[in-house]
Amino acid sequence: MDASKGRSRSSHGLSRRAFIQGVIAAGAAVSSVNYLFRGNALGQGAGRGVAERLLTLTVNGQQRRVDVLDQETLLMTLRYKLGLTGTKIGCDRGECGNCTVLIDDVPVYACSTLTRIVHDAPITTIEGLAAPGGRLHPVQQAFVEELGPQCGFCTPGQIISAVGLLKVNRKPTRAEIAEALAGNVCRCGAYDHYLNAVQRATELI
Numbered sequence: 001m002d003a004s005k006g007r008s009r010s011s012h013g014l015s016r017r018a019f020i021q022g023v024i025a026a027g028a029a030v031s032s033v034n035y036l037f038r039g040n041a042l043g044q045g046a047g048r049g050v051a052e053r054l055l056t057l058t059v060n061g062q063q064r065r066v067d068v069l070d071q072e073t074l075l076m077t078l079r080y081k082l083g084l085t086g087t088k089i090g091c092d093r094g095e096c097g098n099c100t101v102l103i104d105d106v107p108v109y110a111c112s113t114l115t116r117i118v119h120d121a122p123i124t125t126i127e128g129l130a131a132p133g134g135r136l137h138p139v140q141q142a143f144v145e146e147l148g149p150q151c152g153f154c155t156p157g158q159i160i161s162a163v164g165l166l167k168v169n170r171k172p173t174r175a176e177i178a179e180a181l182a183g184n185v186c187r188c189g190a191y192d193h194y195l196n197a198v199q200r201a202t203e204l205i
């Protein structure tokens, strides 16, 4: 593959992500309020003082102090309290994998995880994978080079699942990759691209 094309796709992908993140963040405050308080304005924990609800989370290597309701999912905390909108909401019911993050290096669905239960474990989102200087994680780079995404909505979850796999199995077979990504649904059907990308990532790590 032509290296200059790879760089151009990479930078294009990053600026596109930044654009999407900005657009989504602009509407996040309204939708988070709707979600958190829909039909349960005085849900468990809502009546307690803010000081009692404060938790310190370790997200992408940083300590983040955040006010968390007892029934609040990690997905809501990440997106609407911490602004980490790279973690996507698909089904919001544990079926699509769009919300996958790493907790203690294990892929989990953030929509099905209560923040209070995992608050003392390290959490990694898609925003935490690139190196501080912006160099993409090898899995991200491989996804770019294999043109993995189509619409890209499922891509953060697919990448996080792949990173989780490669932490415990550096040379997975294609069947093992498919099994690891089985919990990540792609409405565009880009599965072969994703499998190719993870195989390519094993050569970059």
Ligand code: FES
Binding pocket: 088, 089, 090, 091, 092, 093, 094, 095, 096, 097, 098, 099, 100, 109, 110, 111, 112
């Ligand atoms: S949004 Fe979490 S599994 Fe679909």
Ligand code: FES
Binding pocket: 148, 149, 150, 151, 152, 153, 154, 155, 185, 186, 187, 188, 189, 190
């Ligand atoms: S690339 Fe569109 S949903 Fe997967």
